[in-house]
Amino acid sequence: MSTEPVATEGGRDFIRDIIQADLDQGKYKEIVTRFPPEPNGYLHIGHAKSIALNFGIAQEFPGRCHLRFDDTNPVKEEQEYIDSIQADVHWLGYDWGKNLFYASDYFDRLYEWAEKLIRDGLAYVDDQSQEEIRASRGTLTEPGKNSPFRDRSVDENLDLFRRMKAGEFPNGARVLRAKIDMSAGNINLRDPVLYRILHAHHPRTGTKWSIYPSYDYAHGQSDAIEGITHSICTLEFEDHRPLYDWFIEKLPVPSTPHQYEMARLNLTYTLLSKRVLTQLVRDGHVAGWDDPRMPTIAGMRRRGVPPAALREFVKRIGVAKANSVVDVGMLEFCIREELNRTAQRRMAVLKPLKVVIENYPEGQSEELEAINHPDDPSAGTRKINFGRELYIEQDDFMENPPKKFFRLSPGNEVRLRYAYFVKCTGVIKNDKGEVVELRCTYDPATKGGNAPDGRKVKATMHWLPAATSVPAEIRVYNQLFANPSPDASNFTADLNPNSLEILSDARIEASVAESNSTEPMQFERQGYFVRDKDSTPARPVFSRTIGLRDTFAKEVAKG
Secondary structure, rough: OOOOOOOOOOOOOOHHHHHHHHHOOOOOEEEEEEOOOOOOOOHHHHHHHHHHHHEEEEEEEEOOEEEEOOOOOOOOOOOOHHHHHHHHOOOOOOOOOOOOOHHHHHHHHHHHHHHHHHOOOEEEOOOOOOOOOOOOOOOOOOOOOOOOOOOOOOOHHHHHHHHHOOOOOOOOOOEEEEOOOOOOHHHOOOOOEEEEEEEOOOOEEOOOOEEEOOOOOOOOOHHHOOOOOOOEHHHHHHHHHHHHHHHHHOOOOOOEEEEEEOOOOOEEOOOOOHHHHHHHHHHOOOOOOOOOOOOOOHHHOOOOOOHHHHHHOOOHEEEEOOOEEEOHHHHHHHHHHHHHHOEEEEEEEEEEEEEEEOOOOOOOOEEEEEOOOOOOOHHHEEEEEEEEEEEHHHHHHHHOOOOOOOOHHHHOEEOOOOOOEEEEEEEOOOOOOOOOEEEEEEEEHHOOOOOOOOOOOOOOOOOEEEOOOOOEEEEEOOOEEOOOOOOOHHHHHHHHOOEEEEEEEEEEOOHHOOOOOOOOOEEOOOOOEEOOOOOOOOEEEEEEEEOOOOOOHHHHHOO
């Protein structure tokens, strides 16, 4: 799959400084990094930071980056997730070439090494239940207790472990644990589980295995097998590093990778917990992993977020050692900046109000020229039909306006974008007293938007012709959570009830409806929008990528 060229990131951070020093000292001739997702869900924006860092390093320095799936838990893993992860990495603009790997590629070797640990007296089979093991691990202030099965003989452990592999025992009956130190200050060194029994179908190995390695056991050894030079992960794995180093020391691994930890990405109004994201999908709070309100890469892609904007965002936040929370406004700024530069302009009326220009001849229409991008002449122009009957936004009219309302009101004159000056002369209401139609006049001398006599108007409004504009559904997305610091333990209480507004009676330009483009566009004065995958020729559907300004934050501030 081809990908667009990606400019390497500028600047430096502590990871890049370490790599440059290693190269200067001749420690490595080639830098090898990896992005190692677990295929048990869709990637989110936090993963985008890791992807950009690991693949970016491989581009900036002489090296390569592997995509490796840590597929050690078949109960939660699905091919759908594997496919989506590959699509997301490619969409972000990166490619692993021939370097696609799976932890399951190494299951045979990992098993052999587990037997070596048993023969060396460094691992044993434990018959305790998961609850018993957890209870005996101790706390941060109290040491753990040795398992009653910790002193089994090597022969007994090998026999039991091989019978575990043969599928002789049920799930949960036994585990293989490393024999390290139950009184270690680091709880990860208190005889961690290396293998557990799981009678489950694996997406790649089928039913070959009845036992599966733990993430902690498989992860570092997979790095060593692949010759990873710099294993970059987030801070929550810092306390796991001594365990990874213990395995590297005790096993005949072909290389000795070193782990480096960085701060994970935290965003306001956002939760990136895989548990929360999975529950959002399963409980129907969103329409799927690619719901445009989700912080998943698939959700942002569906919402029309450009990959260049995500790359710019992670570049700006940088790589640090201390955890912090990034204001989502920075992400939105990067999205707006990129779309303002690249998105073509069109017109759409989200909440239509009919306008009849009474002095415009019935049955007549004309074509007006509209520019596609104000800062890019090469984007060209397009034609828009103008006629007697139009649509404007409901919000662009007020019957009894306040002093600083300069848009359309009885007796007030405004400019219609690319067209003429119009003045409201009458208001038609329904039985409920609601305004349903306006009567206006236009000044034929103001074609193109300027008056020969030099008179000025204070508002320019977008519009669409009633005859040739096309009905469409518009989905306006806001933040999924109303709280800037949503509570992961009770996230449903922080859900924003106004995260999605569906406008079923909107109107769009005919050229927009006819185009099959999946590129975002700016609906003038409204925001940036993209055609949704639910769109059909008979019923176009467009989703808002982002507004022209942060109106959501203003509403929150109002309380």
